[in-house]
Amino acid sequence: MTATVKYDQVEVGQELTAVDYRVRRSNLVMYAGASGDFNQIHWNERFAKMVGLPDVIAHGMYTMAQAGRFVTDWAGDPGAVVDFGVRFSSMVVVPDDDQGATITVSGVIEAKLEDKRVVVGLVARADDAQVLSKARAVVQLS
Template sequence: MAATVKYDDVEVGQEIPAADYPVRRVNLVMYAGASGDFNPIHWNERFAKTVGLPDVIAHGMYTMAQGGRFITDWVGDPGAVIDYGVRFSSMVVVPDDDQGTVIRVSGVVKEKLEDKRVVVALTVKSGDSRVLSRAQSVVQLA
């Protein structure tokens, strides 16, 4: 776990370095088991293509979870996330190869609030596509 981020050490405009989260189809199958979402668009290439998708796509909530993971990794305390919301703006296509794809998440501190809370805006991309928009979190800092 990362060191706990302190409110007094954070400034508005501060960038949080990007992190890459590799995604392979096995991750989607494991997520399906945990979430109960076994929609074949998330694991069956033939089915995904018959419904007009380019290939298997990651679960939206899986993608959202990688943004949450980024925040909790940065702050060092999963319980510090007060609020987290996103809009789904594009798909994360996961090819059937050994490399899969990557979800890249970065952040910037947008605002300092009372009670040692900050608003962090996230940029979440897969390749050149922004896959989450309006992604932001309110985080309680030490």
């Protein structure tokens, strides 16, 4: 865990360094087991293509979790996120190769609130497409 970010160390407009999260098919199978979402579009290439998808796609909630991970890693405290929401705007296509896919998450401090809380606007991209929109987290800092 990184050092906890202090409220007086951040400013509105401050950009948070982007982080890449590699996604492989094995990650999707593990996520399916943890979440109970065994929809074949997330692990079966033949089925995904049969229903019109370009390939296997990551679970939307898996993608959202990577954005949540970005915020908690930045804050240095998994319990610091007090509100978190996104809209799903595009798919993360995960090819069956050693590279898989990459979700790149970045952020910016959009507002400083009372009680040492900040609003972090998030951007998540994969294959040059924005995969999450209206992604925001309210974070309690020390």
